[in-house]
Amino acid sequence: MKILLVAATKxxxxxxxxxxxxxxxxxxxxxxxxxxxKVLIGGVGMVPTAFSAGKALSxxxxxxxxxxxxxxxxxxxxxxxxxxxxxxDTFAELGAENGDEFLTIEALGLGRSTYFSKPNLFxxxxxxxxSVKAITVNKVHGNENSISKIVAQFxxxxxxxxxxAFFYACEQTKTCCIQIRAISxxxxxxxxEKWQIGLAIKKLNDTLIQIFES
Numbered sequence: 001m002k003i004l005l006v007a008a009t010k011x012x013x014x015x016x017x018x019x020x021x022x023x024x025x026x027x028x029x030x031x032x033x034x035x036x037x038k039v040l041i042g043g044v045g046m047v048p049t050a051f052s053a054g055k056a057l058s059x060x061x062x063x064x065x066x067x068x069x070x071x072x073x074x075x076x077x078x079x080x081x082x083x084x085x086x087x088x089d090t091f092a093e094l095g096a097e098n099g100d101e102f103l104t105i106e107a108l109g110l111g112r113s114t115y116f117s118k119p120n121l122f123x124x125x126x127x128x129x130x131s132v133k134a135i136t137v138n139k140v141h142g143n144e145n146s147i148s149k150i151v152a153q154f155x156x157x158x159x160x161x162x163x164x165a166f167f168y169a170c171e172q173t174k175t176c177c178i179q180i181r182a183i184s185x186x187x188x189x190x191x192x193e194k195w196q197i198g199l200a201i202k203k204l205n206d207t208l209i210q211i212f213e214s
Contacts, residue, residue: 001122002036004065004175006053008044008162012069015205020212035212038062046091046136046165053166057173064120064176067166068208070200071158071181072140074151078130078158078183080196083207085129086179089164090114092135092154102153115167120176125214129180129207132157136164142190159187180207 007013017039022028028039038060042052049067057065078084091113095104105111119126135156141147150156163179170177182204185195 001034001064002060002062003038004053004056004060004062005037005039006042006049006056006065006067006166007039008042008049008069010041012201012204013039013041013208015202016208019205019209033212042162042166045138045161049162050165050169053169054172057169057175062175064122064178065166065170067163067177067179068204069160069162069181070184070197070204071134071160071163072185072187073158073183074147074187075157078132080183080185080194081199081203083129083180083182083203084132084158085117085126086134086158086163086181087117087131088114089116089134089136089160089167089179090154090156091164092137092150092156092159093139102149113164115164115171117167117178118170118176119178123178123211123214125211126178126180132181134158134160134163134179134181136160136162141187144189147187158183180204182207 020030022030030037040056042049094113095102105113133156135154137159182200184197184200
């Protein structure tokens with residue numbers, strides 16, 4: 001089974017690389033058991049992700065692509081360290097302002113902004129993860145007014161800077177795909193003292209390791 005594993009930064013996936021003894025240089029390729037895994041460090045943000053993932057998926061066939069990383073939570077059911085599976089992801093800033101109103105790209109009749117996972121059923125352990133609705137943004141939220149507006153507009157569970165771009169690349173290349181996120185912080189006024197990035201990365205990688213060892 002050929003798998004493309006996509007992360008924005010090496011730090012988010014490093015415990016996984018270490019556990020399975022990937023060599024500490026590019027390319028991060030490894031075969032073990034029934035898996036042939038290529039790890040792609042796509043860069044932070046939707047533009048680098050769309051380009052790098054799209055390029056990799058266009059040049060080679062993969063049975064499954066997995067996007068992994070950290071995210072902020074809008075809901076009380078998800079706290080720092082929790083791991084979830086994204087089933088739906090939206091480009092939340094794709095549209096136009098009309099005074100105080102935001103018009104989505106769908107409302108403008110110019111396309112669509114929401115994309116979905118297309119899971120490969122090979123990993124039953126994914127059923128244990130909470131399924132969530134995500135938004136993808138260029139600017140993470142840290143202002144009470146903008147948080148209220150985005151919640152009213154999209155009612156998201158989490159936000160990241162890459163997820164919808166990854167789903168878009170997979171849809172364009174007809175690749176089965178899943179997205180797994182660990183919560184690093186609550187979406188609120190920026191307060192780095194409350195962020196738990198280390199915990200989120202540990203829990204994310206523990207989950208990935210269990211998925212591939214189960």
